Amino acid sequence: MLGATLRHTTPAGAAAGRIVEVEAYPPGDPASHAYNGLRVRNASMFLGPLRAYVYRIYGTSWCFNVTSEPEGVGAAVLIRALEPLDGIALMEARRGTSVLRDLCRGPGRLCTALAIDASVDGAGLASGGPLELEPAAGPVRVGLSARIGITKAADRRLRFYLRGSPYLSGPRSLSP
DNA sequence: TAGGCGATGCTCT
DNA sequence: GAGCATCGCCTAG
Numbered sequence: 001m002l003g004a005t006l007r008h009t010t011p012a013g014a015a016a017g018r019i020v021e022v023e024a025y026p027p028g029d030p031a032s033h034a035y036n037g038l039r040v041r042n043a044s045m046f047l048g049p050l051r052a053y054v055y056r057i058y059g060t061s062w063c064f065n066v067t068s069e070p071e072g073v074g075a076a077v078l079i080r081a082l083e084p085l086d087g088i089a090l091m092e093a094r095r096g097t098s099v100l101r102d103l104c105r106g107p108g109r110l111c112t113a114l115a116i117d118a119s120v121d122g123a124g125l126a127s128g129g130p131l132e133l134e135p136a137a138g139p140v141r142v143g144l145s146a147r148i149g150i151t152k153a154a155d156r157r158l159r160f161y162l163r164g165s166p167y168l169s170g171p172r173s174l175s176p
Numbered sequence: 177t178a179g180g181c182g183a184t185g186c187t188c189t
Numbered sequence: 190g191a192g193c194a195t196c197g198c199c200t201a202g
Binding site: 039041061 | 177178183184185186187188
C-alpha cells in the first residue's frame with residue numbers, strides 16, 4: 001500500500017495523493033472492527049480484497065480502509081495520510097486550508113480532502129472507477145511503529161510509514 | 177510541540 | 190450509558 005496512489009474522481013473533479021502512512025488490522029486482531037464477526041457496519045471488511053471500508057468515527061470524521069483478505073475474512077488496512085498530488089485546489093477548498101502539509105495528514109482529513117464518505121463504502125478500487133488505487137512506482141523506505149489512538153493491542157507494531165515523508169500524522173517521535 | 181477539551185453519531189453492553 | 194482506528198481550537202512552554 002505504501003507509495004501507491006489513491007485517486008477519487010467526482011463531478012467536481014479528481015483528487016489524488018500518494019499513500020505515506022497506513023495501519024494494519026489483520027484477522028484475529030482485538031483492535032479490528034472485524035474482531036467480533038460480521039455485522040452490518042463492518043460488512044465491507046468481508047467482501048474480499050481491494051474494496052473500500054468506510055466508517056464514521058467520533059461522530060465527526062470518516063476513516064478510509066482497504067480490505068486485504070479473501071472474501072469471508074474480515075481485515076483491512078487503514079489509510080492514515082497522503083502526500084497531495086492532483087486536484088490540490090479542490091482539496092484546499094474541501095479542507096478549508098491552503099497548508100499543503102495539512103490537507104491529507106490524518107485519516108479524517110484525507111477523507112475530507114478526497115470527498116470520501118459512506119457513499120463509497122464497499123466500492124471496488126479497480127482502475128477506471130471513481131475510486132482507484134495505482135501501485136507504487138518503485139521501492140519505498142518503510143518505517144514501523146505502534147498504531148495511533150487505539151487501546152486494544154496497543155503494543156503491536158502495525159503502523160507503517162514512508163521514512164522521511166513530511167506528510168505523516170502523529171507526533172514526530174513516532175516516525176523516526 | 178504538547179496537552180486539554182468539546183463536538184458528534186454510531187455500536188455494543 | 191460507555192467508548193471510540195479524530196479533528197480543530199485553545200493555552201502553555
